[in-house]
Amino acid sequence: MLVVGFPTGALQANCYLIAAGKGAPCVIVDPGQDAADAVAKAVREHGLSPVAAVLTHGHFDHCFAVTPICDGDGIPAYIHPDDRDLLSDPLKGVSTDTAAFFGGKLQMREPREVRELADEAVLDLAGLSITVDHTPGHTQGSVTFRCDTEEGGRLLFAGDTLFAGSIGRTDLPGGDVRQMASSLRTKILTLADDTVVLPGHGPTTTIGRERGTNPFLAGLEEGSEDSTAQGPLRGL
Template sequence: MSLKYQVVPVTSFSQNCSIVWCDETMEGVVVDPGGDVKQLAMLIKELGVKVVNLVLTHGHLDHVGGTEPLAETLGGVNIVGPHKADNFWLQGLEGQSQMFGFPLTEAFEPNKWLNDGDQVSFGHQVLDVLHTPGHTPGHVVLFSKEAQLAFVGDVLFNGSVGRTDFPQGDFDTLINSIKTKLWPLGNDVRFVPGHGPESTFGRERASNPFVADEMPLY
């Protein structure tokens, strides 16, 4: 049995939405359904995945814009995450929609907030939840120990890190989250960022100008 996933870029921000499933039971989750709901729903049907949860890494519109419509389309599945500290982003979705020229997305609350140490399960697979503030205060990362794979939202990118110039963003907090929460998971861990190509933690430790190991520790 193993964890499978398919990354689908959605919205004009090419946000990486991930359909993640257990290949033995075909139960799965959708991480960060930011938009393009019809396309996502068709692909989920095509793959034969029975979605049990929609999981949000943080409250920015390009990551959550399609959440409620997709939950409805899939028959009312639960929405879990992010950490409650991002509630102000979810409550401000209408304003975010106007600011970025997105279709109107109304404020919502998930069925369950996620905390550091929680787990998201589907089929025989488990994703560990790590609270990783900095880009937003309630950002979470999802890690499969078995697959050595992490879904990191906008914390870390191939060659870069998340922006910290948004309300309640903080650069030092972000760098600390990466170095104390992500690096201990191991250099071989592959990660799917919120935008752009995948990479590994080891590669970023070696070459990412923001968090490479020769950088000063904050």
């Protein structure tokens, strides 16, 4: 399996391309700000053919380039219905400071073809089987994507739900600390320790490493929801 990842834009959100191998169809995960050129370069370098773009949530740093990429290649975009409105109203989901940074103006529109994601749906794309888990907390429509490799590995594209040493912030419009705690407890901590986590920002990690060292996860397996209030959160 081929996974190509790189940070994009002012907020350095991670974009990923996943495929069975070089010269194969691929899925684009979270094509954010300034991602179009980097995606095109990776596609050429590895001989890939994009078939879809899938979005972990609707914040613009993860989906700003989805429309030019999807419409340019005639491919669909997948997003949870609870975040779909952010594709055409990106400032709706950000803080006032972030909005001010961009001058209060940030124009986007939906791609021509948008397909809505459902919890526990299994997407058959590019010869890959991708499981969708609805993980509200950072936004109402946040999801993660799980995919097994032919070599026996497990991958989790975590968006802004889980990071190395942190979790997504819950103080933005649509965020909810209790929903985040529930998502982490029921959808993240249930995964195998050897699952490789490819987050929306920052370096890769594993479920086992985060289970043992991430302060935000402490106590969640026992049902506590207080640990998500500790320390600095990440995300837009």
